[in-house]
Amino acid sequence: MRFCPPRNAVGFCVVVRAAVLAGMALGAWRQAVAQTPQQRLTEIIRDTQKQGNRAGRFTLVWWIVPEFWRTALAANGAIPADKIEEMVASIRDINVFAVVDAKMAGFAPEFTSSQELQKDFNVTDSGNELVPLIPEQKQSIATKNMLATMRPMMANMLGEFGKNMLFVVTEGKNKNGSRRIDPTKPGSLVVRLNNEEFHWRLPLGSLLPQKVCPKCNEAFPGNYVFCPFDATPLKERPGVTQ
Ligand SMILES: [Zn+2]
Secondary structure: OOOOOHHHHHHHHHHHHHHHHHHHHOOOOOOOOOOOHHHHHHHHHHHHEEEOOOOOEEEEEEEEOHHHHHHHHHHHOOOOHHHHHHHHHHOOOEEEEEEEEEEOOOOOOEEOOHHHHHHOEEEEOOOOOEOOEOOHHHOOHHHHHHHHHHHHHHHHHHOHHHHOOEEEEEEOEOOOOOEOOOOOOOEEEEEEEOOEEEEEEEOOHHHOOOEEOOOOOOEEOOOOOEOOOOOOEOEEOOOOOO
16 A cells, blocks of 8 residues: 555645744744635644754754655545545554754755664653664555655655655554554653754644634644743634644
């Protein structure tokens, strides 16, 4: 099974490219009025991508949550809903991270090799437990298909940065079958790479139903509790789910 069938690949990739570029270009603050699938996708990308802060380097860690695929494929518009659910279900028991790191001195970025990146990469969950990585030879067919689709897509969209991206797969389920690192539930996730920490506080607002302020009518990401302008408790926006 392919995630990006040839007849759908172009439209899908355009949607993702626009969203990835928007996510990378904008800052942390956003006014989350996610009304179209494209806007929702941009919100998810902003919530799931973290950039490093080391001087003279560009580092990006992108936690590619299954919900990203659901929204990206829905935004494409050409794939039936049941097919989308089937695809998302096939990668629900893993976590995928895309990582790229480069030294930005001189005319061309000097990319860190996949081997080097993998050596220094680890993920810890809310309980501060290490989440085991799944080496390539142990990845499922569905995972391999998904990665085989992503690699050329990232190279197309992001040029050298996409070509030098490492995709790391970790376990995604607890022993009792529940989801390990659920981006829709309270918790945290920390990725460590080259002594730098990338921290996600969960849930991710872009994956929850939007909230609205009953006083000023402003919309906010679903993980907000109070309006930051007038301190009014927020309510779920009726009829808007993500
Ligand atoms: Zn307000």
